[in-house]
Amino acid sequence: MNPVGEVRLKLVLQYDGSQFFGWQIQKKGRTVQGELQAALEKLTGAPRAVLGSGRTDRGVHAHGQVAAVTVPSRWSAAALKKSLNAVLDDDIWISDVVAVHDEFQPRFDAIARTYTYRIGTEPESVSPFFRRWCWPLRAALELDDLNRAAALILGTHSFEAFAKAGQPERGYVCTIASAEWAPWGTVGVALTVTADRYLHHMVRYLVGTMVDIARGRRPITDLSDLLKDPTSGSTSPPAPSEGLFLTRVAYPAQAETTDASSPLVERTRTR
Numbered sequence: 001m002n003p004v005g006e007v008r009l010k011l012v013l014q015y016d017g018s019q020f021f022g023w024q025i026q027k028k029g030r031t032v033q034g035e036l037q038a039a040l041e042k043l044t045g046a047p048r049a050v051l052g053s054g055r056t057d058r059g060v061h062a063h064g065q066v067a068a069v070t071v072p073s074r075w076s077a078a079a080l081k082k083s084l085n086a087v088l089d090d091d092i093w094i095s096d097v098v099a100v101h102d103e104f105q106p107r108f109d110a111i112a113r114t115y116t117y118r119i120g121t122e123p124e125s126v127s128p129f130f131r132r133w134c135w136p137l138r139a140a141l142e143l144d145d146l147n148r149a150a151a152l153i154l155g156t157h158s159f160e161a162f163a164k165a166g167q168p169e170r171g172y173v174c175t176i177a178s179a180e181w182a183p184w185g186t187v188g189v190a191l192t193v194t195a196d197r198y199l200h201h202m203v204r205y206l207v208g209t210m211v212d213i214a215r216g217r218r219p220i221t222d223l224s225d226l227l228k229d230p231t232s233g234s235t236s237p238p239a240p241s242e243g244l245f246l247t248r249v250a251y252p253a254q255a256e257t258t259d260a261s262s263p264l265v266e267r268t269r270t271r
Contacts, residue, residue, distance in 0.1 A: 007073045008104055009080060010066060011036075011050075012096040017061040018132050018242065019091060024055045032056070032092060036067065039087045043080075044071055053106040053249040054113065057201070059241035061133060064095075064114075064248040066106045106249070112177065114194040114248040117207045117239060121188040130187055135243040137211070141189055145214040146181040150191065152224050153179055153206060161230035162206055163199035164238070172199060172230075181210075192247070204238035212236040 013032075021029030025037065033050055040048040053066040071080065081097040088094070118134040120126070125136040153176050160172035176195045184190040191207060209226075212218045218236070225232040 005073050006070050007075070008068060008070045008100050008102050009075075009077055010068050010096075010098050010100045010104060010106065011084075011094055013065050013067065014063050014093045014095055015061060015065065016091040016132070017056060017059050020058065022056055022058045022060070023052050023065070032062075032065070033067075035088060035092060036069075036084075039084055040069060040071070042087060043083050044075070051106055053110050054198075054246070056244075056246055057241055060244045060246070061242075062246040063116075065246050066110070066249040068100065068104055068106045109251050110249050111252055112194050112196055112250040113198065113246065114192065114250075115198070115203050116245045116247045117191045117193075117203060118184050118243045118245070119188045119190070119207075119211070119239075120184075122186065125187050132242060133245075134184070134188060135207075135240050137188075139215065141211065141214045143181050143183070143189060146189065146191070146210055149210040149213045149220055149223055150179040150181055150193075152220070152227065153193075157227045158230065159199050159202055159206075159227070161226040161232075162202045162209075162235055164201035164205070170197075174198060174202070194248075201238050203244060204241065205235045207239035207243075208236040211239065 015032050019030060021031050023032045025031050025034040033052060036050045037048060040050065048069050048071060050067050050069045056062055056065070077097040077099055081094050084094045119141065120130055120134040120136040121139060121141055123138055125131060125134055125138060130136070156173060156175040158172045159174050163172060174195050174197050176193060179191065179193040181189050181191050191210075193203060209218075209223055213220050213223060222233060226235060
């Protein structure tokens with residue numbers, strides 16, 4: 001439960017990850033979590049812990065990162081949004097703030113996360129208006145080839161081969177609900193993928209491997225083999241971080257309610 005006189009708020013934020021050492025606060029290096037906590041301490045007069053829906057790595061961007069913070073109840077959602085946007089640097093923007101129940105946990109209550117990865121296939125992608133937010137590959141890629149590879153990852157699989165760091169305590173199994181490549185304007189192509197969870201660098205390893213398949217540098221069977229047996233070979237190098245965006249975090253309706261009698265609230269209290 002929140003302390004008396006305090007309220008829990010959910011923040012939805014966007015950021016350009018180019019100048020950040022990732023989401024999570026560190027001893028050295030500018031981070032998104034660190035910037036938010038510094039801004040909230042300035043506004044509320046006391047340190048405020050900000051919990052995120054997940055960590056984004058150095059250089060990764062977000063359109064729909066979700067965080068939660070507890071603040072004095074004198075702060076309305078609208079007032080906090082306005083004030084945060086006034087004091088934060090212009091590479092972070094708070095797009096929404098709403099009141100949630102006391103036990104709302106942006107990481108553990110999430111049921112799905114969506115990422116988008118952009119690749120610049122045209123010479124224009126090296127323009128300063130694009131290159132910070134894509135992989136400026138400048139090589140033709142056939143959507144049909146990319147989507148044949150993407151179809152292989154749908155469903156529930158072990159993605160151990162596509163993880164930089166192991167998670168033995170949680171396992172390597174993830175369920176991918178959708179994965180599709182589509183044109184990215186006139187500049188290139190983009191993968192949009194939604195899953196219940198991800199491993200460290202998983203999307204970037206998948207993208208790197210799919211691109212090599214589309215370019216004829218390795219057979220498509222390599223991807224299916226790696227899903228069946230992580231020791232069958234190795235992935236391609238991971239795609240660069242600057243092309244990756246966290247675009248949406250989804251929650252069950254009950255997770256965001258302010259109703260303390262919600263079944264999900266009771267469940268999170270005993271978790």
